[in-house]
Amino acid sequence: MPRQSPLDLPHDDPFGPHNLPYGVFTTPDAPDVRRIGVRYGNHVLDAGAAAAAADSPHAALLGHPTLNPLMAAGRPVWQAVRAELRAWLTEEARRPAVEPLLHPLTAVALHLPFEVADYVDFYASEHHAANVGRMFRPEGEPLTPNWKHLPIGYHGRAGTVVVSGTPIGRPRGQLGSPSGHTLPPFGPSRRLDFEAEVAFVIGAPSPVNTPVPLSGFHDHVFGVCLLNDWSARDIQSWEYRPLGPFLGKSFATSVAAWVTPLDALAAARTGPPARDVPLLPYLDDSAAEPGAFDLRIEVALNGHPIAHPPFATMYWTAAQQLAHMTVNGASLRTGDLFASGTVSGPEPHQRGCLLELTWSGRDPLRLPDGERTFLEDGDEVTLTAWAPGPDNNRVALGEVTGRIAPSAR
Incomplete structure (x- = not known):
């Protein structure tokens, strides 16, 4: 029986030519040489080598050890490179040159695919924000008065953004009021949690004092990836007033090893939920293209699915978040990362963190390996997602996984 070529994918493979996410990889024979790769099925194309073999005008961009130069090149270049990649992987005449440049996923190591510049985390799910409000302000309104007027967010620590698969050490800190x-x-956090989120990666920068309008979203956002913003709830609850999250969040944020190009999600665009509060002009997307994305997320704890958060239910879209993030004149840098905040839907099984799933520990999850209120040492959390693609295909996002390691001290 002849060997099947890795170029021969089933039509409905979620990592087929309609997807083509970018990453950075190394091989065992050259562990110090990082290369830009493109996922194709269960293989990785050495994009730099393919570009050089094809004498591509973009060979230099694809020959870097990170995605940052390609990301900074802007949307016309992103589209041209994507078209080249699709041609290299699908045209019959190119098979002899391209097939040797495909590496099995199991034979490579994946790395953080871009250098993170700034990191911003939002709080864009009405269902999540309302649930948290009901837990901690049971006698008051679930949402704060500003919540439906602006996308609430905070600046995180870019230096602790890590690639999927990196162990997550249990953080230590002050655990409550004396x-x-x-x-x-x-001591070590006793209420360690995950947060299922979707993140957007900035490619083209913007100058200071130049707000990015809703219409500028496509020109600046290079791609999309899953993100887990780990949270130490006990550290956070003691520290967050009056300035917000700090050590309860900054110890680790996990991102996928693959960045899905924004254009790959064109078929997943959808309208946001109905809004019942008028918006200021810079946030008013009523006449704009549909700003939400229909991403279906699954959260698994130790291999057991525990939640299915729907990203399409997010009240604030990524385009609105970007507009708000820059409306004061703040600039964008290549490698900026901004995340949605916890993705939660209206149903109990759609909640995107243990804080909600267990109602702050009141209602433990019952799993095959025991009950959980918050994460224990050795627990592994995995986020996966897919979106509708062209021709009834699915577009898969690269997974994010992390295993909790004991506190270092």
Whole structure:
């Protein structure tokens, strides 16, 4: 029986020519040489080598050890490179040159695909925000007065963004309010949580004092990836007033090893939920193209699915988040990363964190390997997602996984 070529994918492979996400990989024979790769089925195309073999005008961009130069080149270049990649992988005449440049996924190591410049995390799910409000302000309104007027967010720590598969050490910190005049308790977090999120990666920068309008979203956003913004709820609850999240969030944020080009999700565009509060002009997308994305996320804990958050239910879109992030004149840098905040839907099984799934520990999850209120050492969380693609295909996003390691001290 003849060997099947890795170029011969089933029509409905979610990592087929309609997807083509970017990553950075190394091989065992050259572990110090990072290369830009493009996922195709269960293989990785050495994009730099393919570009050089084809004498592509973009060979230099694809020959870098990170995606940043390609990301900075702008949308016309992104579209041209994507067209070249599709041709290299699908045209019969190119098979002899391209097939040797495909590496099995199991034979490569994947790395953080771009250098993160700034990191911003939003709070864009009405269902998540309302659930948190009901938990912690049971006698008041679930949403704060500003929530439906602007996308709430905070700046995180770019240096602790790590690639999928990196172990997550249990953070230590102050764990709550002291009684009387005693010191606050200190030690490893006992309420460690995940947050299922979707992140957007900035390619083309913008100058200072130049807000990016809703219509500029496509010109600046290079791609999309899954993100897990790990959270130490006990550290966070003690520290967050009056300035918001700090050490309860900054210890680790996991991102996928693959960045899906924005154009690959064209068929997944959809309208956002109905809004019941008028918006200021810079956020008003009523006349804009559909700004939401129909992404179906699954969260698994130790291999057991526990939640299916729907990204299409997010109140604030990524284009609105970008417009708000720059409306004060803040610039964009290549490699900026902004995330949606926890994705949660209206149903209990659609909640995107343990805080909601267990209602702050009141209702433990019952799993085949025992009950959980928050994460235990050795637990592994995996996020996967797919979106509708062209011709009834699916576009898969690269997974994000992380295993909890014991506190270092």
